[in-house]
Amino acid sequence: MDDDTIRADSIAKYRARAAGYDDTCGPTWPIRERAIAGLQLQPGQRVLDVGCGTGLSLPLLRDRVGDQGCVWGFDQSPEMLAQARTRITEAGWRNVAVFETSAQTLLLPEPVDALLFHYTHDILRSPSAVARLLACALPGACVAIAGIKYFPRWLAPLNLWVYLKNRGYNGAPGELHSPWDLIAPYLDDWRFESTQWGMGYLAFGRVSATNSRSCD
Numbered sequence: 307m308d309d310d311t312i313r314a315d316s317i318a319k320y321r322a323r324a325a326g327y328d329d330t331c332g333p334t335w336p337i338r339e340r341a342i343a344g345l346q347l348q349p350g351q352r353v354l355d356v357g358c359g360t361g362l363s364l365p366l367l368r369d370r371v372g373d374q375g376c377v378w379g380f381d382q383s384p385e386m387l388a389q390a391r392t393r394i395t396e397a398g399w400r401n402v403a404v405f406e407t408s409a410q411t412l413l414l415p416e417p418v419d420a421l422l423f424h425y426t427h428d429i430l431r432s433p434s435a436v437a438r439l440l441a442c443a444l445p446g447a448c449v450a451i452a453g454i455k456y457f458p459r460w461l462a463p464l465n466l467w468v469y470l471k472n473r474g475y476n477g478a479p480g481e482l483h484s485p486w487d488l489i490a491p492y493l494d495d496w497r498f499e500s501t502q503w504g505m506g507y508l509a510f511g512r513v514s515a516t517n518s519r520s521c522d
């Protein structure tokens with residue numbers, strides 16, 4: 307399937323899911339916290355929340371970069387992003403901004419020090435999205451990725467359930483054996499662990515200094 311078809315399917319799914327989305331995120335909250343802690347953010351840094359959805363990660367990211375830092379998020383779903391905007395307005399943050407755009411066409415004012423991919427399967431499976439996001443990162447930028455994957459072989463009968471679960475949220479629900487494999491070759495210091503008894507993963511790396519893409 308091409309990017310446009312996958313994106314259209316995802317936008318339709320999140321139109322239906324947006325209102326109840328936050329209520330479904332309780333079980334993965336510790337993974338979100340660990341992913342963000344692993345970014346090792348420093349006060350004053352710029353961080354990008356990839357496919358930020360309703361903005362659940364924004365307060366955690368802002369806490370770490372402080373008043374002098376900058377948190378940017380983007381998402382293609384207007385309904386998800388509306389909730390992120392409400393969160394920003396209610397908190398009164400002046401250094402947090404979200405953009406309605408696709409990952410494939412994202413433009414940022416400046417490259418970032420860190421990238422968070424928290425449950426962004428469709429984005430990770432799009433070569434053009436991965437290329438664009440790497441272009442928006444400084445060499446050495448810290449990357450954290452959390453998401454869903456297939457169980458190991460000995461639990462393979464459960465993978466139909468994993469696939470169906472993923473299909474409820476993504477336009478490209480397959481490719482769950484190693485969903486990180488388009489971005490991992492561009493990252494140094496790769497660290498990986500399974501989560502949720504093998505149906506999830508958490509990975510970290512740094513954008514390779516030889517990544518020569520340009521932000522604009």
Ligand SMILES: C[S@@+](CC[C@H](N)C(=O)[O-])C[C@H]1O[C@@H](n2cnc3c(N)ncnc32)[C@H](O)[C@@H]1O
Pocket residue numbers: 313316317320331356357358359360361362363380381382383386407408409410423424425426427428429435475
């Ligand atoms: C499972 S949600 C995760 C939201 C958020 N990262 C979180 O952890 O709560 C996936 C998000 O990715 C967004 N998304 C999927 N494909 C996208 C694309 N190509 N460009 C921008 N956003 C995309 C969806 O609209 C959705 O909000």
